[in-house]
Amino acid sequence: MKAAIYREYGSADGVRIEDVPTPEPGPGEVRIRMRAASLNPADIYMLRGWPYMLRLQSGLRRPKNNGIGLDFAGEVERVGEGVTHLRPGDAVHGEMTTPFSGRTRTIAEYLCLPATQAAKMPPGLSFEEAAALPVAGCTAMFAVRNFGGLRPGQQVLINGAGGGIGVHAVQLAKHAGAIVTGVCSGEKASMVRELGADRTIDYRREDFTAEDIRYDVMIDLASSRSPKECRRVLAPDGRFVWVGSVESSPFFGPLRPLLRVALTSQVARGQRWDTVTNTTTSADLGTLVGLLAEGALRPVIGRRYPLAEVADAIRYMETGHAGGKIVIAI
Ligand SMILES: NC(=O)c1ccc[n+]([C@@H]2O[C@H](COP(=O)([O-])OP(=O)(O)OC[C@H]3O[C@@H](n4cnc5c(N)ncnc54)[C@H](OP(=O)(O)O)[C@@H]3O)[C@@H](O)[C@H]2O)c1
Known part of the structure; x- marks a missing residue:
């Protein structure tokens, strides 16, 4: 073969x-x-x-x-x-x-x-x-539903909204009734809005951590801002869900940002800081396919x-x- x-x-x-x-x-x-x-x-x-x-x-x-x-x-x-x-x-x-x-x-x-x-x-x-x-859809589902626990009306920011996981996360967050902000490059903004984002931020032109808004949930697929910067725009009882990083190196791969988040989880009183580890099972895929049938996802x-x-x-x-x-x- x-x-x-x-x-x-x-x-x-x-x-x-x-x-x-x-x-x-x-x-x-x-x-x-x-x-x-x-x-x-x-x-x-x-x-x-x-x-x-x-x-x-x-x-x-x-x-x-x-x-x-x-x-x-x-x-x-x-x-x-x-x-x-x-x-x-x-x-x-x-x-x-x-x-x-x-x-x-x-x-x-x-x-x-x-x-x-x-x-x-x-x-x-x-x-x-x-x-x-499978991988991207299930990881997005774990991040948005299991760790994010999004409720209708909550503000969620998805950093890295135009990539494989992001396009699923935006749809699932919208389906949960959240107000969705997607961070992506300008070229992907119209796609991300079409998938359900209420607003997009072009990270090449604007810094989402410099805004006055407070997010109930942040889903981080890029690790482009430090935990300290992210804490500033996360609600005092907000949830930060780390999934991945654009940063990678031969010795550490994407582990450095993961460690930073793990450390922050120890000191961020009131807020919840979690890291997602994808372990897709057939049962998870079944749940995801159910969401597809509901029209929550494509x-x-x-x-x-x-x-x-x-x-x-x-x-x-x-x-x-x-x-x-x-x-x-x-
Ligand atoms: N924890 C887990 O279990 C798990 C499972 C699967 C994947 N992951 C990790 O999750 C991450 C995302 O995976 P993926 O499949 O979505 O990757 P992907 O398809 O390669 O998408 C990555 C996205 O990040 C965007 N991006 C690049 N630089 C950025 C920046 N500075 N700020 C914001 N966005 C930026 C890129 O698009 P634009 O720059 O053009 O907007 C791209 O759309 C990866 O690090 C992957 O290894 C983790």
Whole structure:
């Protein structure tokens, strides 16, 4: 089968489409004929081997697992022993939550993984839309609903509103009845408003931490302002929900801003400061798909690439300025 493969840690330039053995499903696994995958910043971290301590798991000098991709959508082609809830022909999607299992990852013609990681796709969703949802949609759902706990009329700020998670978070916050401010570059403002933001702030021209407003909830996907600055515009009983960072380095990856938030959580009396760790399960995907059926959410595909152009797709993600989700059609 053809798969996106990298043999050395590095950048998109080292990613090739190679012929590799088609995987066989073991007990409890399914083999999926892949139709679409989507990219996430985590794919870039694994490709770079950042932070370096990740290499204890992924391979010290070279990556032990050479595939790319976590999000998937496709059709079950074969089921392993003991799999009863899925059958050949079922359309499924999900997140590969065992990226270091030794299995080729999701940007490939076939994918083998534990059947528990695959959820049946709802009717009416294309494979590309289904592949766009798992990591970004579930992370947005955890941030907005579980940690943000948004109530109607509350003021929420979403920093990084135009990216993969942001486009879901804006919609979910609006659905919860909140007054939504999206921070994004000027080019993404109309998309973010169309998704439900009441107001957008172009971070290249304005500093949201210099305003007089107090937000009930802040969802931070960019870590572009320090906790001290953010505290100033967070209500005294507000909730700060940290998800990710545009800052990344070989030694720390995105861990420095995470540590700053963890420290702030110890001193910010009255306010709640939390960090989100995405652990998508099929049940979470089911909840997300329910929100889709309610009309609370729709997938937002910013760019589509064919399998042969996966390196270009990764280059676009590497810019740190992706709009919506980047999908690979397989
Ligand atoms: N905690 C978890 O469990 C978890 C799970 C998944 C992802 N993450 C992390 O969450 C973060 C966001 O993920 P994603 O999938 O949304 O990434 P993405 O699709 O790459 O989007 C990132 C967005 O950040 C915006 N941005 C860049 N610089 C900014 C700045 N200074 N201020 C505000 N926005 C800025 C970019 O757009 P414009 O600059 O063009 O507006 C882009 O739309 C990443 O760091 C990722 O690693 C965390």
